[in-house]
Amino acid sequence: MEFFLDILKLTIPAVIVGATAYMLLKALLDERQRMDRALLRNDAQKITLPLRLAAYERLMLLCDRAEIANTMLRVRMPNMKVRELRGVLLMAINQEFEHNVSQQLYVSDTLWQIIRMAKNNTLAFVTITAPELDPDGPSDALANALLQALDEQTITPLQTAIHAVRTEAGQLL
Numbered sequence: 156m157e158f159f160l161d162i163l164k165l166t167i168p169a170v171i172v173g174a175t176a177y178m179l180l181k182a183l184l185d186e187r188q189r190m191d192r193a194l195l196r197n198d199a200q201k202i203t204l205p206l207r208l209a210a211y212e213r214l215m216l217l218c219d220r221a222e223i224a225n226t227m228l229r230v231r232m233p234n235m236k237v238r239e240l241r242g243v244l245l246m247a248i249n250q251e252f253e254h255n256v257s258q259q260l261y262v263s264d265t266l267w268q269i270i271r272m273a274k275n276n277t278l279a280f281v282t283i284t285a286p287e288l289d290p291d292g293p294s295d296a297l298a299n300a301l302l303q304a305l306d307e308q309t310i311t312p313l314q315t316a317i318h319a320v321r322t323e324a325g326q327l328l
Contacts, residue, residue: 203261204327210261211324214270217255218313218320221248221277223301235294241285248278266323273316280304280312 219225223244230243252274259267284304288296305311 207261207327208324210258211320211327213255213258214262214266214320215317217251217258218270218273218317221251221274222311222313223277223281223305226251227298227301231294231298236290237285237288237292237294237297238290240294240297241281241290244281245278248274248281262320263323266319269319270316273312276312 220229226244226247227240230247231240235243252271281301284300285297288300
């Protein structure tokens with residue numbers, strides 16, 4: 156029996172010291188892993204922040220360039236017909252969107268959906284306004300009809316998208 160007590164006298168403190176050492180080492184290693192993850196996250200943010208800011212900048216340009224008035228200034232030529240201006244406007248707005256589709260990697264899904272809806276609503280706006288006019292009439296008729304209809308809107312879909320881009324970019328900074 157005395158032999159058993161001697162073994163317990165040696166074993167119990169050894170188990171306590173071993174358990175304490177294990178818990179301390181585990182806590183130290185866990186803290187080290189947490190610090191390493193934080194450093195990796197920080198390094199990743201240093202790399203992705205400029206990319207994300209560039210994406211927001213490109214989306215702002217997309218929204219500005221896709222605005223009907225701005226697009227008309229770029230694509231409208233003298234002696235165009237309503238049909239031609241309508242087609243060129245729709246194509247230019249679609250191309251602006253297509254050139255920037257990769258930016259969705261750097262922004263939230265919600266923001267990308269807002270931008271897609273703004274583009275689709277802008278295309279629909281042109282499509283709905285054009286049939287009211289003679290397709291072979293001068294493009295001035297479509298330009299005036301679009302600008303007049305735009306004046307009646309308090310905010311365009313693309314202006315809403317610009318506001319959403321500013322809001323999300325502001326949260327990043």
